[in-house]
Amino acid sequence: MSDIIRRDPRAEWIIRNRLHPLHDQYVSQEEGGEIRGPSGIIRKFPHKVGFIGPNGVKRIDRLKGNAASATGKRSSATQEVQLPLHQISSPEFYVVVVPDLVGGRLTSHDKDILGLAHKLISEHGGQGAVAALCFGEVKEEHFDLAGVDRLIHLNDPAFDGYAPEARVQALAYVDTQLTVKHWLFPDSVHGGADLGSRLAAKLGERPATQAWQVTAEQVVCRGASSSLDISRAMPRIAMLLEECGDAIDETRHEASSIEFADIPLLEGHIVDKGLMDVDPNAIPLAEAEFILSAGNGIHNWDQFHQAAATLGATEGASRVAVDDGFMPRIRQVGATGTWVTARVYIAVGISGAIQHMQGIGQVDKVVAINTDAGCDMVKRAALSVIGDSEEILSELMALVNAHRNQASSESEENSHAA
Amino acid sequence: MPHKIISLISVGRHPQSGRARRSDQDGRAVELGLKLSGSQLEVVHAGDSEEPVLRQYAGMGLAEITILEQDQSMDAVASLSTYLASRDADIVLTGVRSESGESSGMVPYILAEALGWPLVARVADIVEIKDGTAEVLLALPRGQRRAATVKLPFIATIDSAAQEARQSAYGPGLRANMVAQSGANELDELRANWSEAPAKPRPKRLKMVKAKTAADRFKAATAKPAGGSGKVMKNESTEEKAQAIFDLLIEEKVIR
Known part of the structure; x- marks a missing residue:
């Protein structure tokens, strides 16, 4: 035309x-x-x-404006959607959630409970706010999107590490300062169940434990090693199972902080002596936290085992490495082997067959060391390093050894100074 | 001087058959108690003295079991706390959670609050008791262990990571002495108002797609899960590459 x-x-x-x-x-x-x-x-x-259209041809848009924008690059640039802000200016009461914050970030369990807290507030009616109470170091950046109206961050060194006595005193202090309608804890092995039970015993409340169906009036809990459903009135303190509610995904929240200065703390009876060194290969592969996994790209197996020992990582392997006899069958990661749940997974020389990717579906951070920049593992990884694995592993071991030596010499200096 | 150690036991429930059995974690608590004080160990149960499961505990080599006789609907905490207050124990061992009843895991916490003792949860082992403090190993998720010291007296809940309970011998179990005392008869009033039903299977969560247009729904059904556009290092030197991995490991705290 x-x-x-x-x-x-x-x-x-x-x-x-x-x-x-x-x-x-x-x-x-x-x-x-x-x-x-x-x-x-x-x-x-x-x-x-x-x-x-731009080249003079008539165009009819049958997608009603949902097509990717024609200008610029052909890739569909995802637009940052600004979610509506949910504001509570002067809350009448609070529902306090004490998240586990495994590794400093909200787990999906924590997010479910935050969503449930909002559901409880809407059932109660009135101006209620969800407060998240966090101890120690926090790396989470999206408290606002997870549904946190108020953030109580207690960063005193007394709460670091294993300090259940100090933490429960802080919780009891917060309970006297705010009008708390409900205390919600994740019923998990990460410390939520322990802290919730301590608070309940201290306040003399009878908590709902292993709760999975929660409304403002009634709660259904599992009992007798999950063979019984107990229906009872919703108490003030509840410990909730996973998938008890739906996480917040349609609103943004203020996440403004509430400060508590000078929380009175009594001397505890329990002294934390730190984490013990555990033989990483004695930990079952399915629950190991840090896995160094080898595939077809490994040629120097002695160096690989040495690297795993130096890093303190549990060893894993792809199917090829197991079939070729370099690793035992129990170390295989993937659909036919073990489905791992590690937080950090280093894949050395693994290109990423779909069966292997299924096995690492729940992993948080994947690091790929590979010679092929186009493989599937590189697409999945948070950090990909393209190069010879032998050189990179030896360099990495040198760095870790230097770090360890420095740490030990520092601690020696400290002990001399003391 | 030997330390006075008391293990609290309950009636367990087999996960598949549902039969009454020796509770797994309570068995481990008895095992740990036997390791620490041998035949001096005192084992206490609040409930029915005719219960045959108690013989399974006794078969682990116990000469006698103390039973605080009470009905099933009564509150076990009341009789246990008065009994423990009178016994002047150093360490009380329990499981984390009972396998029958409410199984809230609150009993040790309420006892600790009532006695004013510290409580350590999820203990894998008690390594040493010296000068009025005990060195304990705590079981953390993912197979990790934490060392801690606690002042005596204290209550410890024993995790499933502790030493497994030894096999129970039938004959010695039958010959063991069951010493029954009358426990406190306080009705658990709150619990009388609860309704109990066999557990319903929990519904699996479905993946909800909140798409407004057909194009969005199509995208949600077909698109691969967005692989978080990771950082790719190709042309840097080997040192820089290794340093990047090392920084990530330090940031994630997997290297200490």
């Missing part, structure tokens, strides 16, 4: 002549309005539909 605009003298004449029988139809056509046919039904004027 040419760019020349053709005039239609007849149409112009009809538009000028208000007494022409077709005058109304032509005017409404010009304005883009509806056109009525002789029998009164609405007609579409096909020449008015669509728009002229």
Whole structure:
């Protein structure tokens, strides 16, 4: 089609002549309005539909504006959607959630409970706010999207490490300072169940444990090693199982912080002596936290075992490495082997067959060391390093050894100074 | 001087058949108690003295079991706390959670609060008791262990990572002495108002797609899960690559 605009003298004449029988139809056509046919039904004027594309061809957008924007790159740039802000200016009461924060981040269990807390507030009615109470170091960046209206972050060194006595005193202090309608804890081995039980014993409340169906009035708990459903009135303190509620995903929240200065703490009876060194290969592969996994790209197996020992990582392997006899069958990661749940997974020389990717589906951070930049593992990984695995592993071991030596010499200096 | 150690036991439930059995974690608590004080160990149960399961515990080599006789609907905490207050124990061992009843795991916490003792949860082992403090190993998730010291007296809940309970011998179990005392008769009033039913299977969570248009739904059904666009290092030197991995490991705290 040419760019020349053709005039239609007849149409112009009809538009000028208000007494022409077709005058109304032509005017409404010009304005883009509806056109009525002789029998009164609405007609579409096909020449008015669509728009002229960049190369002069007429385009009809049947996706109603949902297609990727034509300008710029062809990749569909994801637009940052600003979710509506949920604001509580002066809360009448609080529902306090004490998340586990495994590794400093909210787990999916924590997010479910935050969502449930909002559900409880809407059932109670009134201006209630969800407060998250966190101890120690926090790496989570999206408290606002997880549904946290108020954030209570207690960062005193007294709460670091294993300090259940100090923590429960802080919780009891917060309980006296705020009007707390419910305390919600994850019923998990990460410390949520322990802390919740301690608080319940301290406040003399009877908590709902292993709760999985929660409303403002009633709660259903598992009992007798999950063979019994106990229905009871919702108490003030509840420890909740996984998938008890739906996480927040349609609103943004303030996550403004509430400060508590000078929490009175009594001397505890329990002294934390730190984590013990455990033989990483004695930990079952399915629950290991840190896995160094080898595939077809490994040629120096002695160095691989040495690297795993130096890093303190549990050893894993792909199917090829197991079939070739370099690793035992119990070390195989993937659909036919073990489905791992590690937080950090280093895949050395594994290109990433789909069966292997299924096995690492629950892993948080994958690090790929590979010679092929186009393989599937690189697409999955948070950090990919393209190069020879032998060189990179030896360099990494040198770094870790230097770090360990430095740490031990520092601690020696400290002990001398003391 | 030997330390006075008391293990609390309960009636367990076999996970498949549902039969009454020696509770797994309580068995481990008795095992740990036997390791620490041998025949001096005192084993206490609050409930029915005719219960045959108690013979399975006794078969682990116990000469006698103390039973605080009470009905099933009564509160076990009341009789246990008055009994423990009178016994002047150093360490009380329990399981984390009972396998029958409410199984809230609250009994040790309420006892600790009532006696004013510290409580250590999920103990894998008690390594040493010296000068009025005990060195304990705590079981953490993912097979990790934490060392801690606690002042005596204290209550410890024993995790499933502790030493497995030894096999129970039938004959010695039958010959063991069951010493019954009358326990406190306090009705568990809150629990009387609860309704109990066999556990319903929990519904699996479905993946909800909150798409507004057909195009969005199509995208959600067909698109691969967005692989978080990771950082790719290709042309850097080997040192820089190794340093990047090392920094990530330090940030994730897997290297200490």
